[in-house]
Amino acid sequence: VTALLDTPVRADRVARARRYLMCRPDHFDVTYGINPWMDVTVPTNRDLAIQQWESLRATYLSLGAQVEVIDAVPGLPDMVFAANGGLVVDGRAYGARFLHDERHAEGPAYLDWLSDHVRSAFPAEQVNEGEGDFLLVGDLLLAGTGFRTSRAAHAEAQEALGLPVVSLDLVDPRFYHLDTAVAVLADDDIAYWPGAFSESSQRVLRRLFPDALLADERDACVLGLNAVSDGRHVVLPTAAVGLVDQLERRGYVPVGVDLSELLKAGGGAKCCTLELRG
Numbered sequence: 001v002t003a004l005l006d007t008p009v010r011a012d013r014v015a016r017a018r019r020y021l022m023c024r025p026d027h028f029d030v031t032y033g034i035n036p037w038m039d040v041t042v043p044t045n046r047d048l049a050i051q052q053w054e055s056l057r058a059t060y061l062s063l064g065a066q067v068e069v070i071d072a073v074p075g076l077p078d079m080v081f082a083a084n085g086g087l088v089v090d091g092r093a094y095g096a097r098f099l100h101d102e103r104h105a106e107g108p109a110y111l112d113w114l115s116d117h118v119r120s121a122f123p124a125e126q127v128n129e130g131e132g133d134f135l136l137v138g139d140l141l142l143a144g145t146g147f148r149t150s151r152a153a154h155a156e157a158q159e160a161l162g163l164p165v166v167s168l169d170l171v172d173p174r175f176y177h178l179d180t181a182v183a184v185l186a187d188d189d190i191a192y193w194p195g196a197f198s199e200s201s202q203r204v205l206r207r208l209f210p211d212a213l214l215a216d217e218r219d220a221c222v223l224g225l226n227a228v229s230d231g232r233h234v235v236l237p238t239a240a241v242g243l244v245d246q247l248e249r250r251g252y253v254p255v256g257v258d259l260s261e262l263l264k265a266g267g268g269a270k271c272c273t274l275e276l277r278g
């Protein structure tokens with residue numbers, strides 16, 4: 001009882017209508033290894049991946065979100081990870097430019113789609129993997145670097161979108177994209193696992209978000225932070241039990257999903273989801 005009374009409960013979490021872009025894993029597989037989660041010797045089950053993806057999509061629809069779907073391209077097994085396809089704020093899209101050759105062709109495929117569906121789209125010159133490494137919190141853009149997205153892209157995105165960018169250094173290869181280590185819960189609230197960041201970047205996060213939810217390593221290691229929030233409902237892996245509990249105590253409604261097949265490629269719910277803003 002004491003613990004409950006000590007915990008500030010916010011019952012006023014409000015959902016905002018969201019619009020997402022997703023890509024069905026029609027050509028999903030693990031045929032190369034570009035992050036430590038990917039083991040080409042472990043077999044994948046594409047039908048199961050599609051089933052799990054369909055239930056993620058159904059979850060979003062049941063929460064009132066709008067979901068757009070881009071056609072999957074044969075030969076691009078990671079294209080299911082739509083978050084990497086760009087960054088869209090106020091109807092302006094900043095295109096992705098992938099680090100690895102294996103994913104290179106996804107950049108133009110996503111930019112083509114975005115050019116037809118949002119107000120304006122800018123191709124990127126600098127290496128960046130879209131919302132994998134760029135997370136919007138209110139009017140602030142958190143930007144990861146260290147494994148994929150270049151620091152130069154942080155400056156490029158700031159100019160392209162006119163948003164202040166805060167660069168953060170990722171240091172643990174298991175958390176190779178920012179969206180594996182940080183979850184944006186609301187316009188002024190995030191969850192993160194400090195161990196994924198350099199000491200200095202941890203200090204930056206503490207200064208900006210002194211009240212943030214701190215996840216533990218166990219939840220981070222099931223990609224619990226690869227979560228999608230509409231401001232009230234937080235879609236995340238059921239396996240992240242500690243996080244589920246902490247979210248409830250902060251007034252959020254956790255919604256569990258199982259994406260075990262996509263986890264074999266190092267991805268979770270957020271990776272499969274690109275938010276279309278404005």
Ligand code: ARG
Pocket residue numbers: 034035038078081083084131132133177179180265266267268270271272
């Ligand atoms: N296999 C993909 C890669 O390594 C996974 C991408 C996950 N996407 C994300 N937004 N974290 O590039």
